Amino acid sequence: MKPRYTHPKVLSFEFYPPKTEEGAANLKVVHEKLARLNPGFFSVTFGAGGSTREKTFDTVVEIQAKGIAAAPHLSCVASTKDNIRTILTDYQSKGISKIVALRGDLPSGMLSAGEFRYANELVEFIRKETGDTFEIHVAAYPEVHPQALNADVDFVNFKRKVDAGANAAITQYFYNAEAYFYFRDRCEQNGIDVPIVPGIMPITQYSQLFRFSEMCGADIPRWLRKRLECLGDDRASIQAFGLDVVTELCQKLLEQDAPGLHFYTMNQSGPTLAILENLKFWPQP
Numbered sequence: 420m421k422p423r424y425t426h427p428k429v430l431s432f433e434f435y436p437p438k439t440e441e442g443a444a445n446l447k448v449v450h451e452k453l454a455r456l457n458p459g460f461f462s463v464t465f466g467a468g469g470s471t472r473e474k475t476f477d478t479v480v481e482i483q484a485k486g487i488a489a490a491p492h493l494s495c496v497a498s499t500k501d502n503i504r505t506i507l508t509d510y511q512s513k514g515i516s517k518i519v520a521l522r523g524d525l526p527s528g529m530l531s532a533g534e535f536r537y538a539n540e541l542v543e544f545i546r547k548e549t550g551d552t553f554e555i556h557v558a559a560y561p562e563v564h565p566q567a568l569n570a571d572v573d574f575v576n577f578k579r580k581v582d583a584g585a586n587a588a589i590t591q592y593f594y595n596a597e598a599y600f601y602f603r604d605r606c607e608q609n610g611i612d613v614p615i616v617p618g619i620m621p622i623t624q625y626s627q628l629f630r631f632s633e634m635c636g637a638d639i640p641r642w643l644r645k646r647l648e649c650l651g652d653d654r655a656s657i658q659a660f661g662l663d664v665v666t667e668l669c670q671k672l673l674e675q676d677a678p679g680l681h682f683y684t685m686n687q688s689g690p691t692l693a694i695l696e697n698l699k700f701w702p703q704p
């Protein structure tokens with residue numbers, strides 16, 4: 420069968436740094452399975468306030484050594500310029516050329532915001548310190564960042580990151596495709612021409628998704644929430660239903676010219692692979 424979606428639609432897969440040996444062994448297998456799809460890069464999250472600094476670094480270096488680019492997430496809240504400079508130098512020395520630049524959230528109990536207030540300041544700092552060494556990806560919020568004053572102010576703040584030198588954006592996950600299309604149109608109308616890559620969260624169970632979505636301001640549409648509530652603890656039914664819903668979402672996004680898909684894998688390959696299999700998203704030969 421002819422592949423439906425190939426290059427230039429770029430895939431990327433997000434991991435968090437494993438905390439245990441068992442987690443590390445699992446991630447190796449997950450990475451191997453997803454690497455077969457020849458993604459543009461794997462990204463690795465950075466714990467609030469730098470709590471996973473070493474583990475993020477080690478995971479990124481290990482992935483990069485296996486041949487496909489790895490992009491560390493780097494959040495600047497509660498950090499100093501010296502700290503960020505050291506991290507950038509360490510990554511440069513390992514040949515890392517992509518980075519996901521974020522503000523992050525101040526961990527509870529931590530009072531000092533450090534030397535950076537917002538992600539645009541981090542992007543500016545990375546450009547000033549390292550020139551064009553890094554391809555910089557930033558976060559975008561089609562459904563509006565939860566702390567934003569309003570959608571217009573949030574959009575202006577997003578534009579600051581692009582103006583500071585970001586090369587691409589990855590969105591918070593969403594289940595309303597229209598929110599993405601509206602956001603992308605707004606970018607085009609405002610001269611923002613970097614790729615806005617939709618962030619995709621597979622649905623595998625309800626309570627964790629609900630909790631996450633409350634925290635990060637992602638909307639679970641009423642029809643979807645009600646349906647998931649009905650399925651209760653029936654994991655197999657939730658997974659089958661979630662697969663249909665997210666496949667359809669991705670299909671719509673790709674058919675209407677999304678530049679690629681970024682999967683929040685939660686260090687699992689199954690749900691992501693099932694969606695890509697449904698989409699007939701095959702790797703380049």
Ligand code: FAD
Pocket residue numbers: 463464465466467468492493494519520521522523524536537538539557558559564565566567568572573574576577579580589590591592618
């Ligand atoms: P910013 O772009 O700085 O925006 C934060 C808020 O401040 C927004 O409300 C914005 O409107 C406002 N704002 C921005 N700039 C200004 C300005 N100059 N003046 C006034 N207001 C401003 N978190 C982690 O801890 N680790 C991760 O690895 C991680 N990875 C992520 C990956 C992706 C793709 C996404 C979408 C999110 C990720 N997050 C991660 C979550 C992220 O850290 C939070 O959403 C955080 O609250 C905002 O980070 P940001 O970079 O979007 O911040």
